Amino acid sequence: MTASRDETIGAALCGLEVPEHAPHFERKLRERLLNERSRERFPHRWRRWVALTGVGLAAAAAAAIALLTVPRNSEVATAAEVRALVSDALASARSIGGVVEIEGRPEEGGEGRWSFLLTADGDFSLRSLTDGERITYDAGALVRRNSRGEHFSIVEGEAAGGGIGGPDWVLQQGLGSVVAGIAGSGARIEEVVYQGRDAWLLTISSEDQGRERKGSAVRRVTVDRELGLPVRDVLLIREHGSERRIGEWRLEDLELNVPTPPDAFSLQPGSEQKVSRAHLGFQRVALPQAHAIVDYQPLVARWVPQGFRLVETAAAKGVPAYGGERIDAVSITYRRGLQKIVVETRRRAGDGSRASGTPGSLCSLRSPSVMVCLPDREQRWTREVQIRTGELAGRGATLIVELSGRPRLRASTDDLDVAVAGDVLPAEILRVASSLRR
Amino acid sequence: MQNRNGRPPQDSPARNLLERARAGEPDAFLELVQPLDERLRALAYRILGDRACMDDALQEAYVRAYAGLARFAGRSAFSTWLYRITYNACLDELRRSSREEVPLDAGELAAEASERTLEQVGLAQALAALPIQLRALVLLVDAHGLSYREAAETLDIPPGTVASRLSRARGQLRESLQEVETP
Numbered sequence: 001m002t003a004s005r006d007e008t009i010g011a012a013l014c015g016l017e018v019p020e021h022a023p024h025f026e027r028k029l030r031e032r033l034l035n036e037r038s039r040e041r042f043p044h045r046w047r048r049w050v051a052l053t054g055v056g057l058a059a060a061a062a063a064a065i066a067l068l069t070v071p072r073n074s075e076v077a078t079a080a081e082v083r084a085l086v087s088d089a090l091a092s093a094r095s096i097g098g099v100v101e102i103e104g105r106p107e108e109g110g111e112g113r114w115s116f117l118l119t120a121d122g123d124f125s126l127r128s129l130t131d132g133e134r135i136t137y138d139a140g141a142l143v144r145r146n147s148r149g150e151h152f153s154i155v156e157g158e159a160a161g162g163g164i165g166g167p168d169w170v171l172q173q174g175l176g177s178v179v180a181g182i183a184g185s186g187a188r189i190e191e192v193v194y195q196g197r198d199a200w201l202l203t204i205s206s207e208d209q210g211r212e213r214k215g216s217a218v219r220r221v222t223v224d225r226e227l228g229l230p231v232r233d234v235l236l237i238r239e240h241g242s243e244r245r246i247g248e249w250r251l252e253d254l255e256l257n258v259p260t261p262p263d264a265f266s267l268q269p270g271s272e273q274k275v276s277r278a279h280l281g282f283q284r285v286a287l288p289q290a291h292a293i294v295d296y297q298p299l300v301a302r303w304v305p306q307g308f309r310l311v312e313t314a315a316a317k318g319v320p321a322y323g324g325e326r327i328d329a330v331s332i333t334y335r336r337g338l339q340k341i342v343v344e345t346r347r348r349a350g351d352g353s354r355a356s357g358t359p360g361s362l363c364s365l366r367s368p369s370v371m372v373c374l375p376d377r378e379q380r381w382t383r384e385v386q387i388r389t390g391e392l393a394g395r396g397a398t399l400i401v402e403l404s405g406r407p408r409l410r411a412s413t414d415d416l417d418v419a420v421a422g423d424v425l426p427a428e429i430l431r432v433a434s435s436l437r438r
Numbered sequence: 439m440q441n442r443n444g445r446p447p448q449d450s451p452a453r454n455l456l457e458r459a460r461a462g463e464p465d466a467f468l469e470l471v472q473p474l475d476e477r478l479r480a481l482a483y484r485i486l487g488d489r490a491c492m493d494d495a496l497q498e499a500y501v502r503a504y505a506g507l508a509r510f511a512g513r514s515a516f517s518t519w520l521y522r523i524t525y526n527a528c529l530d531e532l533r534r535s536s537r538e539e540v541p542l543d544a545g546e547l548a549a550e551a552s553e554r555t556l557e558q559v560g561l562a563q564a565l566a567a568l569p570i571q572l573r574a575l576v577l578l579v580d581a582h583g584l585s586y587r588e589a590a591e592t593l594d595i596p597p598g599t600v601a602s603r604l605s606r607a608r609g610q611l612r613e614s615l616q617e618v619e620t621p
Contacts, residue, residue, distance in 0.1 A: 006608050010580035012561050018480045019489040025497070026468075032501050033464040306488045388563050434563065 079187040089228030091337040097258035104247030123265040145267040152269035159282040159314035159331035176423025281319030290315040298330035303435035307336040341422030485528040499527035521592040572607040
């Protein structure tokens with residue numbers, strides 16, 4: 001029977017990208033092949049003896065030519081391999097501690113040196129090494145506390161979000177945004193030594209990615225090869241033949257899976273401090289209870305990347321949004337190690353219609369849907385896409401990817417505004433959005 | 439590596455590799471499968487929908503192939519034989535994880551996202567919406583260039599049904615290629 005290929009479909013299918021194997025695929029396969037060979041060659045009673053000597057066989061096999069994946073010292077890793085390593089490192093960590101130094105980007109706050117601790121539950125603590133300011137966030141209670149000089153503030157009802165307006169943005173956005181940031185074509189990779197350790201330096205330019213903007217933005221990310229974590233992130237603008245640094249953050253003294261002291265995230269005011277309080281409106285609830293608070297069924301993802309699980313649902317009734325109107329909102333957070341995806345739905349309070357204010361804007365600056373309007377935030381591209389399945393089927397959506405931020409998607413139903421953002425690839429954000437159901 | 443009928447010619451390097459792999463040399467086996475790895479990844483990934491499952495299925499497929507080399511008699515092409523083992527390993531992976539077919543709301547899961555990739559999100563979604571067998575069939579024939587006979591052998595379906603199944607799958611994919619919207 002003669003095969004008749006459809007060349008058009010064939011070409012389109014060949015253009016679909018396929019992930020590389022995980023970094024340890026080849027090593028694991030070799031071990032299994034060696035085990036298989038020993039199983040075939042030796043009777044059962046000899047297998048234990050063979051297993052003990054198998055170390056020598058494995059060593060010999062490892063010295064053979066690498067054929068499948070995992071670059072040797074003479075090969076520079078690809079962007080996909082580095083991205084996979086970073087994603088795996090973030091996904092497998094239970095906590096991370098160290099020192100973060102932030103320069104530039106005053107609009108996002110937090111310049112200076114801070115010691116920090118971040119957990120996979122979303123708790124964090126920061127202590128300024130400059131002036132002693134302290135910030136803690138208790139994810140279980142949705143409470144942020146800030147101690148600075150004679151002032152102590154308690155902000156309750158803050159759902160997991162974008163982490164702007166303070167030094168924690170590096171923890172809540174900066175680390176995870178590297179995964180999406182170094183995806184795509186055009187990333188140049190060099191092997192370097194940073195702070196005496198082997199590292200990769202990835203250079204990503206908005207020009208390489210075909211974005212037409214005034215000036216060209218460049219992001220340079222340094223990834224520690226042993227830890228698989230970004231340790232430096234520099235954002236520059238190229239204009240008129242010169243480069244201008246917009247901002248930079250660096251991580252030092254990193255330690256993964258740090259033991260968490262009790263009360264690490266519940267800072268208490270000193271006796272001399274003036275305490276102020278605010279409430280941003282969110283309360284942590286079980287998912288089935290959210291409906292009772294906001295009086296609508298929130299959208300829930302039926303698909304998330306492997307390893308993510310739903311860890312937090314927060315609902316708010318009648319919270320003020322930009323533009324003065326009040327909205328009913330639900331924020332659902334999925335976590336995988338230090339990575340997260342947030343799905344937000346909101347509706348105008350009172351009459352149940354769609355909010356008329358800026359889509360996705362919430363009083364809480366922690367909302368992942370808030371567009372950070374920085375002067376040089378033009379290093380982003382937007383894509384209008386059509387959602388084909390789920391509650392948003394047939395709807396248009398806007399997918400926004402910033403050179404230095406996490407991807408986010410905005411869409412609407414007849415009565416809801418929806419935002420999805422996370423520390424994953426833009427295509428994964430789209431897939432999550434395509435799976436949303438009431 | 440393979441001649442026109444898919445079999446390594448006598449005394450060719452590929453035939454020597456096959457014999458060495460049959461004799462139990464892991465490196466020879468790895469060298470034998472390496473040229474096919476990208477296509478097998480594509481098949482597994484489009485069936486299973488995520489990288490970890492893809493790797494699990496391919497680990498299993500490669501080990502089965504390595505263990506079963508002695509039984510490979512050369513009646514079909516080595517590539518076809520390996521495709522079939524991989525396809526079956528993917529079905530086993532689905533059963534093992536108690537997953538249904540990749541749900542209709544599945545979307546694109548690119549290894550590297552780019553504007554170009556996002557233009558094909560509609561195609562990936564339409565592909566994921568096909569039943570597994572049709573999905574595999576259109577990949578094997580149109581993307582990987584297998585003959586109808588080879589595809590039928592891989593999927594264990596009657597050769598006479600390939601054309602009609604393929605026609606159905608292509609029809610749905612063509613719709614999605616026309617519907618991908620870009621401003």
